[in-house]
Amino acid sequence: MRKLSCVVSCLITAAFAAGSLNAQQSPELKAVIDRLDRLEAQNGELMAEIRALRQQLAAAQPSAEVALQNGETEAPSPPTAERVEVAERRIADLDQSKISSDHRLPVTLTGMLLFNTFLNGKGSGGADNPVVVPPNGGQASGGATFRQSVIGLKVDGPGLVGGGKVTGAIYMDFFGGGTGLNQTVRLRVATLDATWKNTTLGLAFDKPIIAPREPDSLAQVGVSPLTGAGNLWLWQPQVRVEQRISLTEQAGLRAQFGLYQTAEGGTGLTSPDLARARPGYQGRFEFWAKSASRRIEIAPSFHVSSTRVLGKSVPSRIFSIDWLIRPAARVDFTGAFFYGENTGVIGGLRQGVSLINGQARAVGATGGWAQFTFRATRRATFNLYGGQEDDRNRDLNLGAVGKNQGYGANIIYRLGSNILASFESSQMRTTYVGSKTVINPHYDLAFAYLF
Numbered sequence: 146m147r148k149l150s151c152v153v154s155c156l157i158t159a160a161f162a163a164g165s166l167n168a169q170q171s172p173e174l175k176a177v178i179d180r181l182d183r184l185e186a187q188n189g190e191l192m193a194e195i196r197a198l199r200q201q202l203a204a205a206q207p208s209a210e211v212a213l214q215n216g217e218t219e220a221p222s223p224p225t226a227e228r229v230e231v232a233e234r235r236i237a238d239l240d241q242s243k244i245s246s247d248h249r250l251p252v253t254l255t256g257m258l259l260f261n262t263f264l265n266g267k268g269s270g271g272a273d274n275p276v277v278v279p280p281n282g283g284q285a286s287g288g289a290t291f292r293q294s295v296i297g298l299k300v301d302g303p304g305l306v307g308g309g310k311v312t313g314a315i316y317m318d319f320f321g322g323g324t325g326l327n328q329t330v331r332l333r334v335a336t337l338d339a340t341w342k343n344t345t346l347g348l349a350f351d352k353p354i355i356a357p358r359e360p361d362s363l364a365q366v367g368v369s370p371l372t373g374a375g376n377l378w379l380w381q382p383q384v385r386v387e388q389r390i391s392l393t394e395q396a397g398l399r400a401q402f403g404l405y406q407t408a409e410g411g412t413g414l415t416s417p418d419l420a421r422a423r424p425g426y427q428g429r430f431e432f433w434a435k436s437a438s439r440r441i442e443i444a445p446s447f448h449v450s451s452t453r454v455l456g457k458s459v460p461s462r463i464f465s466i467d468w469l470i471r472p473a474a475r476v477d478f479t480g481a482f483f484y485g486e487n488t489g490v491i492g493g494l495r496q497g498v499s500l501i502n503g504q505a506r507a508v509g510a511t512g513g514w515a516q517f518t519f520r521a522t523r524r525a526t527f528n529l530y531g532g533q534e535d536d537r538n539r540d541l542n543l544g545a546v547g548k549n550q551g552y553g554a555n556i557i558y559r560l561g562s563n564i565l566a567s568f569e570s571s572q573m574r575t576t577y578v579g580s581k582t583v584i585n586p587h588y589d590l591a592f593a594y595l596f
Contacts, residue, residue: 147572148154148243150186154533155255155421156177156337157296158403159454163248164182165287173429175240179584182222183249183439188328190243192467193222193414193562195255196568200346204452206316209510212489224344225346227520228245233489236300241543242396243247246433248463250301250302250303251300251301252298252299252300252596253298253299253300253301254296254297254298254301254500254595255297255298255299255583255596256293256294256295256296256297256316256385256595257294257366257593257594257595257596258291258293258296258593258594258596259291259293259363259366259591259592259593260289260290260294260297260591260592260593261273261289261290261291261364261457261552261589261590261591262287262288262289262589262590262591263287263288263289263290263585263587263588263589264285264286264287264398264583264587264589265285265286265287265585265586265590266282266285266586266587267282267283267284267285267583267585268282268283268573268584268585268586269282269283269285269585269587270282270283270285271283273290273367274364274365274367274587274589275585276368276372276373276374276549276551276571276573276588277373277494277546277549277573277575277582278574279574280544280577280580280583282583282585288570289327290317291319291584292319292320292328292367293318293319293320293366293367294318294319295313295316295318295366296316296317296318296322296469297314297316297317298314298315299312299313299314300312300313300314301313305339305341306558307341308342309340310339310343311337311339311340312336312337312338312340312342312357313335313336313337313338313444314334314335314336314339315332315334315335316332316333316334316335316367316504316526317330317331317332317333318330318333319331320367320368326477328481332350333380334349334350334351334352334380335349335350335351336348336350337349337352338347343388343389343390343391344387344388344389345387345389346384346385346386346387347384347385347387348383348384349382349383349384349385350381350382350411351380351381351382351383351581352377352379352380352492353370353377353378353379353381353383353427353448353491353492354385354402354403354405354406354427354428354446354447355377355427355428355429355446355447355463355465355467355483355491356376356377356378356446356465356481356483356491356492357429358467358469358479358480358481359371359376359378360376360479360514360516360528360530360532360569361516361518361526361528361530361555361557362528362530362553362555362567362569363557363565363569363589363593364555364567364569364587366370366572366590368479369492370530371530371532371551372491372492372516373494373495373534373549373551374512374514374532374533374534374549374550374551374573375481375483375512375513375514375533375534376481376514376532377463377465377483377488377491377492377493378492378493378565379408379492381405381406381407381408381491381494382406383403383404383405383406383427384403384406385401385402385403385404386401386402386403387399387400387401388400388401391435395434395435395436396434396435397432397433398430398432398433399429399430399431399444400428400429400430400431401427401431401434402426402427402428403425403426403427403428403446403482404424404425404427405424405426405491406423406425406426407422407424407450407452407461407490407491408447408489408490408492409421409422409423409430409490410455410492410495411488411489411490411492411497412452412454412459412487412490412495412496412497412498413489413495413496413498413499414415414454414498414500414505415578416454416455419452419453419454420436420452420453421546422438422440422452423452423453423488423490423542424450424451425448425449425450425491426448426449426450427446427448427449427463428446428447429444429445430445430446431443431444432444435503437475438471438473438534439472439473440469440470440471440589441468441469441470441471442468442469442470443466443467443468443469443534444466444467444468445464445465445466446465446466446467447460447463447465448461448463448465448485449462449482452487452490452497452498452505452507454498454505455500455505456463457505458496459487459505459507459534460486460505460507461482461485461486461487461488461490461491461507462486462498463484463485463487463488463491464483464484465480465482465483465485466482466483466486467481467482468480468481468506469482474518474520475520475521476487476518476519477516477517477518478515478516478517478518478522479515479516479518480513480514480515480516481513481514482512482513483511483512483513484510485510486507486508486509486510486511487507487508488508488512488534489512491545492544493510493512493534494510494534494536494549494564496508496536496545496546497510497538498539499540499541499545501542502526506540507540508536508537508540508541509536509537509540510534510535510536510537511534511535512532512533512534512535513532513533514530514531514532514533515530515531515532516528516529516530517529517530519585523559524558524559524560525556525557525558525559526556526557526558527554527555527556528555528556528557529553529554530552530553530554531550531551531553532550532551532552533550533551534548535547535548535550536548537572540580541578543578543579543580544577544578544579544589545577545578546575546576546578547576547577547578548574548576549573549574549575549576549577550573550574550575550576551571551572551574552572553570553571553572553587554570554571555567555569555570555589556568556569556571563594563595563596564592564593564594564595565591565592565595566590566591566592566593567589567590567591567592567593567595568588568589568590568591569587569588569589569591570586570589571586571588571589572584572585572586572587573585573587
């Protein structure tokens with residue numbers, strides 16, 4: 146081992162000496178030299194650890210010899226020997242990672258392999274789990290799918306000036322395309338954050354800043370639960386900044402601001418004068434407090450943007466508030482409420498703007514959702530949730546959705562440390578202006594393997 150260390154050290158020293166002569170001429174060579182410096186330092190630390198462990202092993206050998214002299218048939222294997230072996234393997238792993246990784250950034254594979262089998266009532270209209278019940282449903286249906294499985298990569302990036310850290314993550318699923326053989330990989334969420342002690346700057350493809358929470362469900366993963374029924378969920382590109390303020394050790398504030406790209410298709414219009422995307426301004430201000438087993442979080446928020454249609458500007462103004470209340474270790478109350486107009490551009494019902502007598506009008510909307518969670522045991526969790534979006538009827542044409550409601554209950558049971566099973570029963574109710582209310586029940590049995 147000492148000979149190997151000397152050889153490695155000599156090679157690194159020679160490489161460093163040669164690189165120093167040409168570093169100014171070759172930036173690529175300078176980067177290699179910097180990596181070799183880091184490798185030499187890490188190898189030195191590991192060799193020091195091995196020497197210390199060998200000294201402990203040598204000190205333990207006399208005790209083993211005394212035990213043999215007292216009649217013991219076999220000396221116990223000292224644990225330090227195992228630690229030496231582990232340290233030697235770490236050196237080998239370090240050498241392999243040096244070869245296989247250019248930037249030496251730890252990358253973690255994560256995700257969920259999710260299998261759903263489901264049964265719908267007569268109102269599904271052919272969808273696996275409809276978020277709005279069509280006026281003419283059809284026949285009852287059922288099936289099974291892996292489409293909602295999620296694959297993710299998490300990156301632990303380099304440090305930054307001032308003690309900051311770069312981290313990133315990207316998550317994909319197979320919910321793109323149809324339900325046949327054209328299932329395709331689809332981007333779900335992606336984040337790239339630079340985080341300091343009290344500040345985070347981020348680039349993201351994620352939910353709106355004003356709606357970070359959502360109900361817990363393994364039945365609706367391809368889209369967020371209660372989409373179109375109180376949950377403003379739409380994943381869109383955004384730039385955001387977060388500032389954390391500590392009031393005491395058990396209370397604080399979190400302020401978030403961001404620029405969010407709206408989805409103008411949420412207006413429900415297809416006019417050639419309609420812009421495809423517009424910037425929106427969002428802010429959220431959260432107060433939190435905690436004790437040993439209790440916690441409260443409450444956050445008012447706002448969204449401001451405008452839609453250009455038929456040469457005019459139609460506003461989108463939304464106020465919201467979300468919360469988490471944990472009065473005891475086993476119980477959570479979570480939810481959100483919003484009030485405003487033209488909510489479809491961030492994930493409300495896709496009818497944010499109406500054309501009435503040739504005039505564009507923002508559709509007023511009120512909605513929200515709430516969930517009660519009870520952790521019965523370390524393995525079993527019960528969730529009861531419900532939500533709705535109620536659009537202002539006078540802003541709508543006949544046949545539009547006046548109100549969309551959803552509610553359900555599920556049990557999520559942990560079969561193993563990373564294996565989940567869930568049964569969920571839910572129902573969607575959609576009321577059409579000047580028409581009827583249609584209902585679709587949904588039953589779902591899911592198995593998830595977390596990795």
